[in-house]
Amino acid sequence: MGVVDRKEREKVEMKRQILDAARRLFLEQGFEKTSIRNIAEVIEYSAGTIYLYFKDKNEILFALHVEAFGALTQAMQAGIISKTDPFERLVALGKHYLKYAFENPELYDLMFVMTAPIETLECREEIWCDGERAFDTLKFVVEDCMKAGYFAGEDSESISVMMWSLVHGLATLHLRRRTMIFPEERRIKILENAYAKFTEMIHNYKK
Amino acid sequence: MGVVDRKEREKVEMKRQILDAARRLFLEQGFEKTSIRNIAEVIEYSAGTIYLYFKDKNEILFALHVEAFGALTQAMQAGIISKTDPFERLVALGKHYLKYAFENPELYDLMFVMTAPIETLECREEIWCDGERAFDTLKFVVEDCMKAGYFAGEDSESISVMMWSLVHGLATLHLRRRTMIFPEERRIKILENAYAKFTEMIHNYKK
C-alpha cells in the first residue's frame, strides 16, 4: 500500500514541523519558558496534537539533543581537517568547539549544561553515546599529538579531560554571562587570550 | 520604642526562616521544581505571606546568592592560608574551589550556572561585585606567583581566566552529570588527574 508510506512521510513531516518550531522557540526564549501551547500555536495545531507525536516535552528536547550532537560532530570534523599537523589540529579542534558553543548557545546548553532532560533520560544509552563519540574524537587527536612527541609520559585521557574542561569552562562562563565582570568590549579577547595561553603552555610543556 | 525594634528583629527572623526553607528545598529538588507554596508549607504560613518579605521568587534566590558567595570566599581564604609558597597557594585555591563546588552543587549552580536570576538582576551591581571579588582573589594569588618567577612575561588576567575556566569546567561537567561517559568508580580520579596535570603543566612552563 502506498498509503501507509505516505502516512509515514506525513508523520515524519509533522515531527519535523514540531521540532523546527520547538528549536526556534527554545533558542529564542529558552526551554523552561517555552510551553507546549506556544509550539502548537506556531504550527497551527492544538496542544493535544503534539502529544500524538512526542511523549512529552522532554522527548522533544531529546530529539533536538540528537540533532545538536550531529552538528557538533560536524563542527569538530571541520576543525580536524583544517590542519595536518597533529598539535595544530588539537588547537583547531578546540577553536571549532568554542565557535560552535558561541554560535549555538541554547543547543550547547542542551548538550552540556541542562539537567532537566538528563533526569528523565538517565537510562537512555544513546544520550551518552553521542557525548562519548565526541570525547573519543578529542582523545584520538590527543593521541596523535603524543605520537608526534607531545605530552610525553602522560595519559591521553587526563590531557583530554583537561582540554575539554578548559574549553567547556570558557564556553559556559561566557554563555551564562559570568564574563560580565569584564568590560564588554574586552570579553571575547579575554577568552581568546586564555585559550591561546593554554595551548601555548601545553605546547611547550616538557616534563 | 522597643516595639519597633522587636518588629525589626521579627522581620529579620522571618526572612531567615524563609531563606532556610528555600535553601533546603532548592538543594533538595532544585529551583524550578520548588514552588512558593512549598516554601510556605515548610514554614507553616500561607503563600501570600512570602510576598510580604520578598518581592518575588528571584529575590529569594538573590538573597541565597549573596550567602553562597560569602561561603565561597571563606572556602577560598581557607585554601590560601593553608600554604605559604605562592604556587602551592594557587594549587590549593583551585582545590578548595572545586571542593566547595562539589560539596555545594546547588549553591555553585546558583552562583555560576543559573541564568534565571541573572536576567532579572542584570542591572544589579552587587551580584557582579561578589564575583569580581572572588576573581580578584585569584588574580592576586597569580600575581604573587609571578613575583616568585612563575608565568614570566604573561599577564595575570589571562592566566587567571584560564585557571578559572579549567576548574569551572571540571566542576560543571561533573555537576551536570557529563562525566557519566566514564565508569562511576573512576570519575573523581579522572577529574583529579586532569587538575593535577594542569597544575603540573603551568608549574613547569617556561616560555
Next chain:
DNA sequence: AAATAAAATGAACACTGTTCATAAAAACAA
C-alpha cells in the same frame, strides 16, 4: 474599650504540562 496600624490569609487570575472523551477526517469494504 475603641480606634488604628500591621500582618496574614485565601480566593482569584492567567499561566503551565498532560490526559482523554469526543468529534472530524481519511481509508477501506461492500
Next chain:
DNA sequence: TTGTTTTTATGAACAGTGTTCATTTTATTT
C-alpha cells in the same frame, strides 16, 4: 456511492505554577 472502521485532531478538564489583593485576623496605640 454508501457504510464501517481506523486514524488524526480537538478542546475541555485536572492539578499544578507565580503573583496580586480585598478581606480578615492580630497587635499596638490612644
